[in-house]
Amino acid sequence: MSSEHAVVVTGSTGGLGAAAVERFAAAGYRVFGLDRAASAAVARPGVQQLDVDVCSDADVRDAFAEISAGVEVVGLVHCAGIAAFGPKNPGHLISPESGDLIDNLTTIERTLRTNLLGSFTVVRHAAAAMAQRTPDEDGARGFVVLTSSGAALDGKAGQSAYSASKSGVIGMTLPLARELGRFGIRVVTIAPGLFDTPILDDTPPLPRHVPFPARMGEPHEFAALAHHIAENSYINGEVIRIDGGIRGGFESPIPFIK
Template sequence: MNLNGAAAIVAGGSSGLGAETVRHLVRKGMKVGVMDLNPCDDAPFVAADISDEPQVTEAVNALADQLGPLRLVLNTTGTGGSGLSAGPDSRVDGATFRRVLEVNTLGSFNLARAAAGRMMENEADDQGERGVIINTSSIVAMEGQIGTAAYAAAKGGINAMTLPLAREFARYGIRVMTVAPGIFETPMFSKARGPMVDWLREQVVYPDRPGQAVEFAEMVEHIGCNRMLNGSVIRLDGAYRVPRGQHEWWIQ
């Protein structure tokens, strides 16, 4: 798909991987809008809670009306809710687990549904393509360490919906992909300190460093351009594999 001059929405585009992807796609000639709870000064912005379906639909429609026919929609929103699930040091209860699912899994579905609804209206290109929807998962979905049950389950749900949504939307010429990043240098991670953070940094095989946000953005760009990428989850992790972790990290 030709991205130059095309319109895109990045949910979670006010910070981290999303913000860098906004800047990257703009440099590549795209018209990019941002959906987030926090304001964004780099692109047209609409506030929305990703877990609230009416808000998401309204935001997608408002940005599409402003930018033009949507060709790429990326979701980088998410929340963690990490901690032990049982015992005297537990801090993840049912309400926490539910909220992690609502933001990560339900939010990804809400955005995919709203985006597909707008993309169906697009004029197809010469290959019959109308758009691509990209969700963000995590390698924790495949190899969750101690204390990440809620996050792993929520991101695993994103992985699991990728193929069925791609199969469903194929008749409209809409692709669905998921990127599962490993450790990336976002402002939140770069400022974190402690033994767990040091341990995480040491697990990346090559390059022997966390990923750079622009490398995530480049993957999004490539997915947008390559029509054969559809219905799959791509690990973007420098051969990182998550070990089991330690209970002690979650004990106050």
């Protein structure tokens, strides 16, 4: 891959995003990481980190303008997102014990804004940048990899806001693939299960829920799938689970219980 071809990775300083940065840089792409903590990232050849809040249209617009001024954007791997809720901050709407209202609407709104609206914000600018490229011999101009979650399909009690935000990412996948296909841009979503990333730092390991292999996923496994999607031009409009076969049925009705 030419070093003049750039892949943009959001959420680039940790977890799935950091692994994607490493994988695409190793494959010869120029990589631009967009993250609110980009200034703290370790420097590496072929990678440039930009301080960007994916919820800010102005931030994202300026980042893509800067990137596109020097290289052609051929891909987006959008990993930026938040869980917001966990064992110490359950996302229930009412108390499971008393039925009293829980005052967490601000957190619910932040979750939806970051995970769903943030996805639209980044995709619109990435797609506009790719659409300006000269297509290759197959008519291709680029690819978009979005990140959903197994919770979008098998959400547990207390995950309604997070599940809704990630279900929205699934819901946008096929319509965007159809919209952007005329420009030679593919759109694919990955739905990870339980991965060993900072987003689950406060969560007990849950390998007993995974059929095989009975362990948490490793970020490099997500990155390998994202890279395969980039290289396989016939994958489009699809949602791909990567979760060791985990499906619903946590023994506790409350999420994140060991």
